[in-house]
Amino acid sequence: MRERPTLAGSRLDLHSICDICGKPRNTRKHAKCSRIRQQTKQAEWSAFMAELAAKRLAKQERRRYGR
Numbered sequence: 574m575r576e577r578p579t580l581a582g583s584r585l586d587l588h589s590i591c592d593i594c595g596k597p598r599n600t601r602k603h604a605k606c607s608r609i610r611q612q613t614k615q616a617e618w619s620a621f622m623a624e625l626a627a628k629r630l631a632k633q634e635r636r637r638y639g640r
Contacts, residue, residue: 593606
C-alpha cells in the first residue's frame, strides 16, 4: 500500500515562491525546504490516505458480487 497518492496524475499546485524560505523556487535548489515540508505534511498525508482506504473498503462492501 502506498504512503501517498501518485503525483503524476495531475498538475502540482506549487507556487513560484517557496512557502518555507520565501525565495523564488527557480533560483536555487530547495532540498532542505522539501524535507521540512514533507515532515510537516506527514500527518496530513496519513489522514488523507486513511480516508481513501476507508472509501475503498466501503465501496467493496457495497458490491453485491465482488470479484
